[in-house]
Amino acid sequence: MANDLHVMSLLCNAMEPKVYEIFAFANSAKEMWDSLYEMYGNSNNSSRIFEIQQKLVTLNQEPEQPVMEHFGKMKQLWEELRLHRPPAATVNEYLKREEQDRVFRFLASLTPEFEETRRDILMRPELPSLNTVYAILQSEETRKKVMGRDRKVNNSLNNSENFAHFSSRTGDNTKWNKGKDKKGNRPYCDHCNRSGHTKDKCWLLYPHLKPTRNMPNEANLTTKSEDSHVQLRLEQMTKQLEFLMKTCATNAEPSFAGPGGETSNAVKHIESSVSGPNFREED
Template identity: 30%
Template structure:
């Protein structure tokens, strides 16, 4: 006790006298205001950002304070046992109803059992489920992070090691996308091979053809349709000759992955 509260009890003859005097002065038995406040806190309690252990201990503390407000005197022990079990079930319902929504699955399992488990057993199962969910969430976050990093590497032109191992590789010329059994430097170039048309040239030709057609159909064009067709032929002829000429002058050697059959 604080000295300001304990001084009046120093000269009482027995501990029983001290206890009775303190009870008469400070006891909350049948204190309606205290009971109302505690019950309101219990009814309005929500887990929120608290973990299950912290929230359970908070609820138990409120229930213990509430028990101090009652002094039950049972004549029949069986009636007392039945009342205590019903009271515990009510507290289980309040506890489960106050948990976060992600724990609804474990709440459904608990409520589906008969008889209803004790308060301590309910808390133990809720705590295990919360721990399991945290572990699964960390694992899924780690997998998503790895997938995002792999996507970023591929977007930047870097392949993960796992993808590199899947590509065919020639041990003779040390180039990808074919094997030693089909290597042209080792076995020679197939007689029916021909150069693949590049996607860039095809895209340029298609784009120019579409532009010629659109401009030819436009009434505001300063050229006639025949003039536009003539210009288009000049452009396509130049595109088909110039790349091959410059490549021939530079002496570029095509590999087997640059040809098609």
């Protein structure tokens, strides 16, 4: 019993405080040791080995960082890598380590689309061989291509269905837009190539749709215009006649009448200009 407690104290003193909290209530040294071995004694921790190697490859000295600090980080990674991968005791173990390094290098060179497959390979209890890893990645690549084609086909079908649904709901708007001109502002006729109406309302194809004008109203307007024009001319001629009569009266009274009481030619000319056919034809 005393020896067991002594071994437990040695193990607890060798642990970090956060790790010690996990095993603080172990009942015996064997129970603590078995738990430690299951959790941290896996010598084939491929994912952690891969992570350490990647850090060593990408680790660079930062600006204004002392060389001592940079070297300390690299040495810490080297020691941790040696902890997970102690020196090979046999030739077969050395060849196995060399195979693992090739697998790690091959996985590190893959594109991000194989991240999930790479994680699954590294999380296996035993790291597969290089040929097995290649076969797994080849199958995954084929699966992605097939799934990509199926996804494109499904997207095309969904787009077609959405377009058909949208067209069925906006059928009236489509008809209206079809009859618009190039600018989309006014209706446009494809038959007579004129704007202002659509083909289904074109007068050339459907003469009965042409509206009839209100002829009596236009006739009344024309008559009123002609009457006002004649009235104006009559007023002008009346003023001219009065002016001529006054002029003739001031010159000589006999000049307006000839022998036998006939009216002079000047007066007849004035009367004919007012009521004669020439005046009517001019108006």
